[in-house]
Amino acid sequence: MTEPGFLDIISFGADGWGAALAAGAWMTILIAIAGFAIGGLIGTFGAWAKISGGPVVRGCAEAYTTILRGIPDLLVIYLFYFGGSAVVTAVGQLFGAEGFVSLPGFIAGALAVGITSGAQQTEVYRGAFRAVHPGELEAATACGMGRLLKFRRITAPLTLRYALPGLGNVWQVVLKESALVSVTGVVELLRQAQIGAGSTSRPFDFFFIAAMIYLAISTVSGLILQVTERRFSRGVRRG
Amino acid sequence: MDIRFALETFWSLLAALPLTLELAATSIALGSILALGLALSRLSGILALDLFARTYVFLFRGTPLLVQIFLIYYGLSQFPAVRHSIFWPLLREPYWCAVLALMLNTAAYASEIIRGGLLSVPHGQVEAARACGMGRFMIFRRIVMPQALRQALPGYGNEMISMVKATSLASIITLMEITGVAAKLISESYRVIEVFVVAGVIYLAINFALTRLVAFAEHRLNPKLRAPLPISADLKGETH
Numbered sequence: 389m390t391e392p393g394f395l396d397i398i399s400f401g402a403d404g405w406g407a408a409l410a411a412g413a414w415m416t417i418l419i420a421i422a423g424f425a426i427g428g429l430i431g432t433f434g435a436w437a438k439i440s441g442g443p444v445v446r447g448c449a450e451a452y453t454t455i456l457r458g459i460p461d462l463l464v465i466y467l468f469y470f471g472g473s474a475v476v477t478a479v480g481q482l483f484g485a486e487g488f489v490s491l492p493g494f495i496a497g498a499l500a501v502g503i504t505s506g507a508q509q510t511e512v513y514r515g516a517f518r519a520v521h522p523g524e525l526e527a528a529t530a531c532g533m534g535r536l537l538k539f540r541r542i543t544a545p546l547t548l549r550y551a552l553p554g555l556g557n558v559w560q561v562v563l564k565e566s567a568l569v570s571v572t573g574v575v576e577l578l579r580q581a582q583i584g585a586g587s588t589s590r591p592f593d594f595f596f597i598a599a600m601i602y603l604a605i606s607t608v609s610g611l612i613l614q615v616t617e618r619r620f621s622r623g624v625r626r627g
Numbered sequence: 628m629d630i631r632f633a634l635e636t637f638w639s640l641l642a643a644l645p646l647t648l649e650l651a652a653t654s655i656a657l658g659s660i661l662a663l664g665l666a667l668s669r670l671s672g673i674l675a676l677d678l679f680a681r682t683y684v685f686l687f688r689g690t691p692l693l694v695q696i697f698l699i700y701y702g703l704s705q706f707p708a709v710r711h712s713i714f715w716p717l718l719r720e721p722y723w724c725a726v727l728a729l730m731l732n733t734a735a736y737a738s739e740i741i742r743g744g745l746l747s748v749p750h751g752q753v754e755a756a757r758a759c760g761m762g763r764f765m766i767f768r769r770i771v772m773p774q775a776l777r778q779a780l781p782g783y784g785n786e787m788i789s790m791v792k793a794t795s796l797a798s799i800i801t802l803m804e805i806t807g808v809a810a811k812l813i814s815e816s817y818r819v820i821e822v823f824v825v826a827g828v829i830y831l832a833i834n835f836a837l838t839r840l841v842a843f844a845e846h847r848l849n850p851k852l853r854a855p856l857p858i859s860a861d862l863k864g865e866t867h
Contacts, residue, residue: 458831460795462806463823471819567691571799578694585701592702595694603689
């Protein structure tokens with residue numbers, strides 16, 4: 389076997405790793421989007437619990453955000469990967485499956501990333517809701533809007549406007565966190581780079597390319613967020 | 628939950644606590660020096676230094692820490708020049724690779740926090756100090772740095788907590804710190820919940836202690852928050 393050069397690694401030919409790395413990058417994006425979406429769902433409920441929940445609900449939400457922001461993400465990923473597998477195995481045995489069944493790494497990873505980013509998104513949404521002027525909500529009620537209509541037309545868009553900068557930060561964190569999912573064996577970008585590094589003697593090249601792809605993804609998504617932010621703030625007078 | 632197993636787990640995880648603390652403390656301490664250098668480069672007004680610091684921060688904040696760890700631990704050995712250099716005995720060790728990666732990473736985040744602190748010092752204060760005849764270094768030491776520190780401390784506290792959490796990644800390059808031992812225990816016993824709860828409690832305890840420490844330091848550094856000094860007896864006597 390001949391040693392590939394730097395260009396062979398990124399080429400899309402038969403001997404190149406380009407296609408594999410691109411597939412890995414795609415998987416990274418999928419994990420990040422899934423984790424971010426799950427986190428968004430949890431964050432919405434968490435913020436709602438913290439703002440208008442009773443003492444018990446509020447206490448639960450408070451405990452959730454404190455714990456998840458105080459322990460390493462890697463530990464949470466291990467919890468979901470091994471713990472999820474234990475649950476799946478138990479369920480499998482109920483239905484007569486033999487031996488150990490493992491939870492797919494993608495699901496475990498997306499859930500773990502979702503739970504951790506959910507804690508961050510809870511705080512982002514809560515802060516954003518606090519920034520919405522109470523007069524606007526009162527005006528909506530005065531116009532006779534029902535709860536759901538008020539939420540859809542007034543509360544959600546306004547909260548989102550104030551939440552977007554914070555959500556952008558959370559997205560960047562999620563994107564970087566998705567690299568940790570590689571420990572579950574999901575072939576995302578970093579895992580693919582590890583495979584490449586292991587089967588050639590050019591680990592630096594592979595990890596360097598992976599780093600550059602991460603950089604590209606975060607830069608492009610940062611630009612998209614900027615445009616979105618501007619779109620959601622159309623109604624705001626500047627300067 | 629099996630209490631006896633949890634207790635055993637607690638003792639084996641506690642044995643790994645020193646390594647976690649050592650990794651965090653070393654990388655935070657070394658990283659803060661580099662961060663100060665980077666922040667000063669950004670504010671120096673020298674284009675080359677400014678550009679270097681900007682690029683550094685962009686690169687290290689835009690890529691996952693795990694990739695940086697792998698680049699240093701696995702990547703550097705690709706180059707014979709590194710393998711034959713005097714640094715190889717250090718770069719061969721996972722411990723020093725982890726410290727190096729954590730340090731370089733935290734420096735990027737911390738430099739922005741420090742830069743914010745430095746920028747928060749009102750320019751009038753610097754002017755006043757200059758008018759008093761202080762030199763550049765003395766202005767920095769007596770006027771700018773104390774106030775910047777006060778301003779940057781809350782943000783720096785958050786960064787320290789992320790560093791404590793980030794030390795868990797060292798377990799992926801074989802270091803047996805808390806998460807490393809926890810992962811080993813989980814794969815040996817398959818008792819995920821117990822191990823997770825115990826490890827989580829230890830991390831929460833570290834971060835709680837760290838938060839208190841930072842709050843204490845903030846209190847000490849901020850004269851507004853401190854209780855006023857008691858008036859001494861002889862001063863009181865003068866009022867009679």
